Amino acid sequence: MELRQLRYFVAVAEERNFGLAAQKLNVSQPPITRQIKKLEDEMSVVLFKRTSKGSELTSAGQAFLEDARKILNQVKIGVERGQAAQRGEIGTLEIGYFGTPSYLLLPKILKLFKGENPGLELYLHRLSKKEQMDALKTGQIHIGFGRYYNQEHDLCVEHIFNEGMALCLPADFSMEIDNSNWHSVFSQIPLILFPASGRPNFADEILAILKREGVDPEVANVSEDIRAGLMQVAIGTGAMIVPNSVTEMRWFGVRFVKLAALSDDCPISIIYRKSDTSPHLRKLIHSIQHFQESSAKIEI
Amino acid sequence: MELRQLRYFVAVAEERNFGLAAQKLNVSQPPITRQIKKLEDEMSVVLFKRTSKGSELTSAGQAFLEDARKILNQVKIGVERGQAAQRGEIGTLEIGYFGTPSYLLLPKILKLFKGENPGLELYLHRLSKKEQMDALKTGQIHIGFGRYYNQEHDLCVEHIFNEGMALCLPADFSMEIDNSNWHSVFSQIPLILFPASGRPNFADEILAILKREGVDPEVANVSEDIRAGLMQVAIGTGAMIVPNSVTEMRWFGVRFVKLAALSDDCPISIIYRKSDTSPHLRKLIHSIQHFQESSAKIEI
DNA sequence: CCATGTGGATACCGAATACGTATTAATAGC
DNA sequence: GCTATTAATACGTATTCGGTATCCACATGG
Numbered sequence: 001m002e003l004r005q006l007r008y009f010v011a012v013a014e015e016r017n018f019g020l021a022a023q024k025l026n027v028s029q030p031p032i033t034r035q036i037k038k039l040e041d042e043m044s045v046v047l048f049k050r051t052s053k054g055s056e057l058t059s060a061g062q063a064f065l066e067d068a069r070k071i072l073n074q075v076k077i078g079v080e081r082g083q084a085a086q087r088g089e090i091g092t093l094e095i096g097y098f099g100t101p102s103y104l105l106l107p108k109i110l111k112l113f114k115g116e117n118p119g120l121e122l123y124l125h126r127l128s129k130k131e132q133m134d135a136l137k138t139g140q141i142h143i144g145f146g147r148y149y150n151q152e153h154d155l156c157v158e159h160i161f162n163e164g165m166a167l168c169l170p171a172d173f174s175m176e177i178d179n180s181n182w183h184s185v186f187s188q189i190p191l192i193l194f195p196a197s198g199r200p201n202f203a204d205e206i207l208a209i210l211k212r213e214g215v216d217p218e219v220a221n222v223s224e225d226i227r228a229g230l231m232q233v234a235i236g237t238g239a240m241i242v243p244n245s246v247t248e249m250r251w252f253g254v255r256f257v258k259l260a261a262l263s264d265d266c267p268i269s270i271i272y273r274k275s276d277t278s279p280h281l282r283k284l285i286h287s288i289q290h291f292q293e294s295s296a297k298i299e300i
Numbered sequence: 301m302e303l304r305q306l307r308y309f310v311a312v313a314e315e316r317n318f319g320l321a322a323q324k325l326n327v328s329q330p331p332i333t334r335q336i337k338k339l340e341d342e343m344s345v346v347l348f349k350r351t352s353k354g355s356e357l358t359s360a361g362q363a364f365l366e367d368a369r370k371i372l373n374q375v376k377i378g379v380e381r382g383q384a385a386q387r388g389e390i391g392t393l394e395i396g397y398f399g400t401p402s403y404l405l406l407p408k409i410l411k412l413f414k415g416e417n418p419g420l421e422l423y424l425h426r427l428s429k430k431e432q433m434d435a436l437k438t439g440q441i442h443i444g445f446g447r448y449y450n451q452e453h454d455l456c457v458e459h460i461f462n463e464g465m466a467l468c469l470p471a472d473f474s475m476e477i478d479n480s481n482w483h484s485v486f487s488q489i490p491l492i493l494f495p496a497s498g499r500p501n502f503a504d505e506i507l508a509i510l511k512r513e514g515v516d517p518e519v520a521n522v523s524e525d526i527r528a529g530l531m532q533v534a535i536g537t538g539a540m541i542v543p544n545s546v547t548e549m550r551w552f553g554v555r556f557v558k559l560a561a562l563s564d565d566c567p568i569s570i571i572y573r574k575s576d577t578s579p580h581l582r583k584l585i586h587s588i589q590h591f592q593e594s595s596a597k598i599e600i
Numbered sequence: 601c602c603a604t605g606t607g608g609a610t611a612c613c614g615a616a617t618a619c620g621t622a623t624t625a626a627t628a629g630c
Numbered sequence: 631g632c633t634a635t636t637a638a639t640a641c642g643t644a645t646t647c648g649g650t651a652t653c654c655a656c657a658t659g660g
Binding site: 601607608609610611614617619620621622625626627628629 | 631632633634635636637638639640641642643644645646647648649650651652653654655656657658659660
């Protein structure tokens with residue numbers, strides 16, 4: 001069966017006349033006869049009752065007419081949807097995220113992006129760095145948000161933001177902190193690191209920074225994730241250094257002190273396939289870059 | 301666009317490889333290339349991203365794939381529906397009805413028929429005889445139920461049932477009636493006829509019967525329809541002779557006396573187009589004939 | 601660096617299919 | 631019976647399709 005036959009069929013059904021249908025379709029009458037016949041043969045269904053003054057649909061023809069119209073309409077819709085998708089107006093974006101960027105930055109970026117592209121559906125997947133990279137390779141996600149990605153073939157890691165850091169202390173830790181004496185807290189309280197896995201990671205970064213600053217803290221605990229770490233802080237196990245976005249939220253039993261000295265040390269990256277030419281992904285990346293510029297001086 | 305192109309497109313999308321898709325479709329690889337290219341040109345959409353190790357869908361291709369699958373599936377559904385309709389298993393029947401046959405006979409017949417043909421949808425239209433005939437000619441209905449149709453070109457009137465008749469008297473009309481003395485009521489109470497229009501009609505039939513029986517009643521009223529007539533009876537204006545099926549229902553203020561002498565005088569007919577070869581109609585007519593035989597002795 | 605392999609595109613040819621013109625067949629109305 | 635209308639058929643031509651062979655691009659491995 002071919003669409004040509006359906007087009008002819010619908011035309012004849014509408015005109016109830018082979019010749020008039022042929023005129024409407026700008027062909028001669030015999031092709032109509034032949035294509036309809038072919039369609040009937042292939043379906044093993046008689047679609048028209050031919051009479052001397054026209055042709056009318058059989059009940060089978062009436063039933064099939066609905067489907068034929070549906071099919072032709074679906075073709076039109078499909079073409080339009082394909083074109084809209086090509087222009088990047090509709091479609092889906094699968095987004096992987098992990099860790100603290102999802103606390104503030106990702107919602108901000110995606111809210112902006114969604115507003116600019118209402119036809120796009122965004123799906124979010126909480127995936128570890130490793131899972132993100134696998135999902136990228138199999139095409140399950142288009143982009144990942146996180147930190148400290150390893151380089152890999154065909155995957156492009158783009159550093160999109162430098163976040164500041166904050167000291168996170170037990171609420172009842174009374175010492176006054178300023179940007180000159182923040183190192184000294186670690187002589188009084190041990191350090192809690194996170195996360196425990198997926199190296200290189202934020203924990204390595206913190207240790208590197210402290211080493212650079214000449215601090216050699218006692219490590220009380222390496223927590224699985226930031227929530228576990230914050231709970232350790234809350235119960236007084238130690239202190240943490242966290243990305244600023246964490247301070248935007250309310251956490252029981254902890255207080256934050258933003259560190260001007262570390263206002264630019266916490267990288268946030270995106271990762272995507274170099275070979276992915278999807279306009280949706282490109283739009284999102286472009287939107288992220290725009291966001292970067294417009295909020296370069298905004299405290300995160 | 302042709303369905304061939306959609307079939308090729310779906311195959312390539314599934315295999316993510318032109319050559320493998322060709323194998324699956326039992327054709328060589330070049331035709332795939334050409335048809336896909338044609339499809340892309342016609343849609344002005346790039347459907348695949350060709351790489352050195354296969355081809356993958358663009359986002360536009362992904363969007364269109366859904367539609368292409370829908371279309372091909374709809375084709376399959378359409379063929380099946382067409383075949384089922386040809387076998388008379390599915391479809392619609394538009395039925396015109398008028399007057400008293402709809403009180404009992406029509407529901408009985410249609411209940412039976414619907415039970416035998418659950419896939420058929422039955423639509424009922426209350427139409428006068430004239431309206432039924434017009435609707436038959438324009439194809440709006442397939443069959444009409446009623447009485448006293450006029451013959452007309454291409455319309456076939458089939459007499460399917462002879463109903464008995466009953467005398468309908470005011471509830472407080474105390475005279476004892478039996479089948480020997482029923483004529484005599486019209487010397488005590490006038491006759492009410494119905495309907496007023498659409499001749500020849502039931503009123504003409506009643507007058508003919510009474511004339512045959514040698515009765516010359518006073519006609520008190522010619523009511524538009526049976527309900528109006530029954531109300532006249534209830535308020536005591538006169539008496540009626542009605543088809544037996546009317547007696548099956550409860551009517552305020554009237555009583556019925558079935559007349560054995562007129563147990564076969566009230567014809568019920570169907571009307572349909574001679575040239576209508578729809579299997580649904582044929583099935584219904586067949587079902588009616590069957591109903592006729594099986595209930596030949598059943599009191600209606 | 602070249603050899604090799606894979607996947608898709610192109611060129612060309614023969615076959616299948618579609619269309620157009622002319623004609624025929626069937627039927628209804630006069 | 632004649633005519634008009636409508637669908638079907640016959641046949642020649644044009645288009646389209648698919649097959650074979652080949653080419654091109656690119657990645658991989660020595």
